[in-house]
Amino acid sequence: MPSDIWTRGALADVWEERANQERLRSEGRFTHTCADDGISDFERYAILAEEMGEVARACLENAELSNDVHGANLRKELVQVAAVAVAFIENIDKRTAEE
Numbered sequence: 001m002p003s004d005i006w007t008r009g010a011l012a013d014v015w016e017e018r019a020n021q022e023r024l025r026s027e028g029r030f031t032h033t034c035a036d037d038g039i040s041d042f043e044r045y046a047i048l049a050e051e052m053g054e055v056a057r058a059c060l061e062n063a064e065l066s067n068d069v070h071g072a073n074l075r076k077e078l079v080q081v082a083a084v085a086v087a088f089i090e091n092i093d094k095r096t097a098e099e
């Protein structure tokens, strides 16, 4: 069981980002989070893949392998990937509980 300060810090940021997703949805920035019903698992996967693409972009920028620089922050993008994955898991768990 992880319990060190680094794990707690990472999970705290994922928790905060997960709450941020809900806020952005409520403000109309997007129609669904991956926790919501009304979209398919393929669409949830596309959302997750989009975030993973941003991780790839950050890696390329950090390695100075891209001249198409957007100032991507690797850690921030990884937190977003984790938060999207958590939302996806929440939806699966809700569906399972309703069975």
Ligand SMILES: [Mg+2]
Pocket: 051, 054, 076, 077, 080
């Ligand atoms: Mg992102």
